Each structure stands twice: as structure tokens, then as C-alpha cells.
Amino acid sequence: MSKKLFVKTDAQRLWIEKLLKHEKSFKSHSRESDEKTKFPKENIQALVNMGYTKLSLPKEYGGGGIGVTDLVLFQETIASFDGATGLAIGWHLGVVGELYEKKLWREEKLASFAKEILNGALVNRAVSEAKTGSPTRGGRPETEAVKRDGKWIISGRKTYTTMSPVLTHFLVSAWVEEKEGIGFFLIEREAKGLSIEKNWDVIAMRGTESHDLVLDNVEVAEENFVELNHGPRGNTINGWILHIPACYLGIAQAARDYAVKFATEYSPNSISGTISQLPNVQNLIGQIDLELMKARHFLYSVAEIYDDEARRPYITNELSVAKHIVTNSAINIVDKAMRLVGAKSLQLSNPLQRYYRDVRAGLHNPPMDDMTISKLAQTAIQEMENK
Numbered sequence: 112m113s114k115k116l117f118v119k120t121d122a123q124r125l126w127i128e129k130l131l132k133h134e135k136s137f138k139s140h141s142r143e144s145d146e147k148t149k150f151p152k153e154n155i156q157a158l159v160n161m162g163y164t165k166l167s168l169p170k171e172y173g174g175g176g177i178g179v180t181d182l183v184l185f186q187e188t189i190a191s192f193d194g195a196t197g198l199a200i201g202w203h204l205g206v207v208g209e210l211y212e213k214k215l216w217r218e219e220k221l222a223s224f225a226k227e228i229l230n231g232a233l234v235n236r237a238v239s240e241a242k243t244g245s246p247t248r249g250g251r252p253e254t255e256a257v258k259r260d261g262k263w264i265i266s267g268r269k270t271y272t273t274m275s276p277v278l279t280h281f282l283v284s285a286w287v288e289e290k291e292g293i294g295f296f297l298i299e300r301e302a303k304g305l306s307i308e309k310n311w312d313v314i315a316m317r318g319t320e321s322h323d324l325v326l327d328n329v330e331v332a333e334e335n336f337v338e339l340n341h342g343p344r345g346n347t348i349n350g351w352i353l354h355i356p357a358c359y360l361g362i363a364q365a366a367r368d369y370a371v372k373f374a375t376e377y378s379p380n381s382i383s384g385t386i387s388q389l390p391n392v393q394n395l396i397g398q399i400d401l402e403l404m405k406a407r408h409f410l411y412s413v414a415e416i417y418d419d420e421a422r423r424p425y426i427t428n429e430l431s432v433a434k435h436i437v438t439n440s441a442i443n444i445v446d447k448a449m450r451l452v453g454a455k456s457l458q459l460s461n462p463l464q465r466y467y468r469d470v471r472a473g474l475h476n477p478p479m480d481d482m483t484i485s486k487l488a489q490t491a492i493q494e495m496e497n498k
Contacts, residue, residue: 114187114364117411123184126166130188133157137192144195144318145465148311150276151318154196158189159231164200167208167351172225174207178418179350182208183357183410190361191368194469195318197361199274201354202235206282208351216337224297227280234280236295237269237324254326256285256294256336263331265296268308269324275307276320283326287339295338296331304329315472348426350417352477356410356437359473363406363441366466367399370448373455395451399444406440409433427490431483438473439480445470 118124133154140151158164167182168174177185182204190197207228211221224232243250254267265285272281279300287294298305304327311322374387374396386392413433416422445466449456456463474480 114184114407117180117184117407123181126163126181126185127188129161130163130185130192134192137189137196141193141195141318141462141465142460144193146317146459148317148320150199150274150320151193151196152277154193155200155233155274155277158196158200159233164203164231164233165228167204167211168225168228169211172211172222173229174211174225177208178414179208179353180411180414180418182351183353183414186354186357187361187364190358191365192361193318194358194362194365194466195316197358198316198355198472199319201358202273203233205351205354206234206236209349212351213349220297220334220337224280232279233274233277234282234297235272235274235278236282236284237272238284239269239271240267241270252284252286252293254283254285256287256296256331258289261333263294263296263333263336265298265326265329265331267326269326271321272307272324273319273321275322275324281305281324282337283324290339292339292341294336295340297335297337298326298329298331302329302331313472315468315470348417348423348430350414350423350430352430353410353414353417353433355473355476356406356434359441359470360403360406360410360437362466362470363403363444366445366448366463366470367403369463369466370399370451371396373452392451395447399447399451402440402444402447406437409436428483428486431478431486434473434476434478435480435483438470438476441470441473 118127136157137151137154140153143149144151162175165173166175166177166185170176186197186201186204189200210216214221216224238252240252240254242253252267254265254269256263256265265283267285269283281298281300283296283298284293285296306325306327308323308325311317311320374392375385378385382389410433413429416426416429445463449463449467452463455461458464
């Protein structure tokens with residue numbers, strides 16, 4: 112089942128064609144990126160050069176004005192080439208998309224930052240901390256912002272700062288005592304006291320170089336105190352987070368394609384023809400495509416509902432469920448692909464072992480599975496009690 116079913120517009124078709132021209136190049140960096148924990152800078156620069164990084168900026172600011180369905184379609188495509196590239200650039204597009212759709216900043220700040228994006232700026236939120244866990248659970252950041260001589264002084268440490276080698280701006284969360292809330296501060300990479308501690312040492316998504324961001328008495332102007340929240344950000348409806356499941360769906364598609372190609376080419380001397388003719392192999396391929404079809408249809412359906420402003424208000428848990436379904440399906444798909452290919456899939460030269468590790472990272476991207484299930488139950492109970 113192909114994602115071509117979901118390509119509806121000429122603009123979508125054009126961008127898919129543009130991205131496909133980079134497939135071979137993006138894939139060529141994947142093994143080295145994984146083995147050496149090396150960020151795929153060449154891929155990101157190519158996306159900047161082709162104007163991809165300004166697509167989620169609204170047209171009135173000079174951007175591409177894409178919607179969430181477009182985002183999912185393009186991100187799935189990129190992630191099928193290289194998962195680290197897909198996840199990294201997805202955060203930038205998602206942050207920009209939400210900022211401008213919801214007008215989270217003052218208009219003058221949105222306008223000035225739009226110019227930065229048009230000139231190639233890359234941004235991500237820096238919210239995770241070692242002691243708070245996922246920010247969607249509502250933990251108060253230990254990073255603090257204190258007002259001093261008309262400026263904000265920020266100190267703290269952030270974990271999982273995806274795309275840290277190339278980010279030009281960090282949207283940092285910090286506890287603001289005088290406002291009894293969590294503030295977000297836009298900080299440029301060159302800010303004095305800001306540094307990256309290269310400590311990304313994980314088995315999944317190694318190429319994202321999601322190192323720690325260290326803030327040591329960083330001075331921030333009042334105009335860059337851009338948001339103030341009094342509750343968890345995860346409580347709001349934000350369709351732009353669908354870049355996360357789109358990434359893992361792309362990796363699952365890559366695993367599926369590798370396994371099916373292997374099945375149609377591998378011919379052990381114990382049989383005549385290829386293993387693709389064996390019932391047990393066909394059963395695995397069928398199960399893989401069944402999982403892909405279910406996950407993709409659900410994801411794109413939710414994306415289209417979000418893009419429809421008449422239906423968007425009726426969304427309750429669909430966004431988090433889409434992430435849950437796709438991420439777990441991706442894990443299942445890669446597992447089956449490896450069963451099909453056999454022990455060869457464990458070789459470090461085989462991309463399946465990388466896909467296997469990378470899709471597991473999805474379990475730890477927000478929102479978490481347990482929270483999704485819990486919210487489904489709470490919503491059902493509340494609806495019944497309100498009848």
C-alpha cells in the first residue's frame with residue numbers, strides 16, 4: 112500500500128518529486144551517521160537550500176503555508192530515506208507550524224522571527240530535563256529565569272536537544288518564580304553562557320545528536336521572553352506533533368521495502384525460485400502490509416481532520432492515539448521484517464538493525480503510551496457522566 116493514495120494536490124506532488132531526488136544522497140549518510148553518532152548536516156543543508164524548512168511558515172509571512180497533512184506526507188517521505196534527518200527537521204517544522212498557527216507570540220516577534228526562518232534559521236524547543244521526565248507530564252523545570260537589571264538570566268540544563276549541532280535558535284523552557292509559571296525564551300546559539308555538552312550516547316536515533324543544552328547565566332532580553340504557560344503544554348490540541356508518528360511510519364516503510372526486496376531476490380539452494388514464493392514468507396509480508404495500511408490510514412485521517420477547521424474542535428484524543436498506533440505498528444513491522452530476512456538482519460551492515468533500534472525511540476517521544484490510554488478512559492468516563 113503506497114502513500115500515493117494520499118497525494119491530492121499538485122503542490123504535494125511537486126514536493127514529493129523534489130524530495131525523491133535526494134533519496135540516494137540522504138540514504139548514503141545513514142550508516143555513518145548511526146555508527147559515528149554523526150549528525151547528517153549535509154541532508155539538513157540540502158533541505159534548507161530547497162526551501163523545505165520554511166514550508167510550515169504561513170504564506171502571509173513568506174512561507175509555504177503547508178498544513179498538517181502536507182507535513183505528514185513529506186516527513187514520512189524523508190524518514191523513509193533517513194530516520195534521523197526526518198525526526199530532526201520534523202521538530203523544526205512542527206515548532207514553526209504551531210507558533211504561527213496559534214499565534215503564540217506577539218505579532219512583531221512573529222514577524223521578525225519569520226525573516227530569520229526565511230534566511231535559514233533552525234529552531235527547536237528545549238524542554239526535557241533529567242529530573243522532570245517528559246515535559247508533557249507537567250513536571251516543573253529546574254531551569255530558572257530570574258529578572259535582573261531589565262534582563263532575564265537563565266541557568267539550567269536541557270536533555271534531548273534534537274538537532275543541537277545545527278540549531279540557530281533554542282526555545283527554552285524555564286520556571287519563572289515571579290510569574291509562577293513556565294516561560295519560554297528564544298535564545299540564539301551565539302548567546303554567551305550557552306553551550307552544547309556532547310553526551311548523546313544512546314542506541315536509537317544516534318544521528319540526531321540530541322545532546323544536552325547547558326545554560327550558564329545566559330542573558331535574554333525582555334522581548335525574547337515569548338511565552339508563559341501555567342500548565343503542561345501537552346494539554347493543548349496541536350496537530351503539528353504528527354510529524355513524530357510520520358517519521359516512524361517512514362522508517363517502517365523502509366524496513367518493509369527492504370524485506371520485500373530481499374524476499375524477491377533471495378534464492379537459497381534448498382528451494383527453486385525465491386523465498387517470496389514460500390507461504391510463511393508471504394504471511395509475514397501480508398502482516399507487514401496490513402500493519403502499514405492500518406497505521407497510515409489512521410494517521411492521514413487524523414491529519415485531515417485537524418486541517419479541517421470545521422471538524423478540528425471535535426478532536427479529543429485522536430492525535431495521541433495516532434502516535435500510539437503508528438509507533439507500535441512501526442515496531443511490529445520492523446520486527447516482522449527482521450524475522451523474514453533472518454540472521455542477516457542482525458549484521459551491522461544491514462539497515463534493518465538500525466531501523467529496529469530507531470523505531471523504539473518513538474516510545475519515548477511525547478505523548479507516552481500510558482498517558483494516551485489513560486486519557487482515553489478519562490474522556491469516556493467524563494462523556495458518560497455528562498450525559
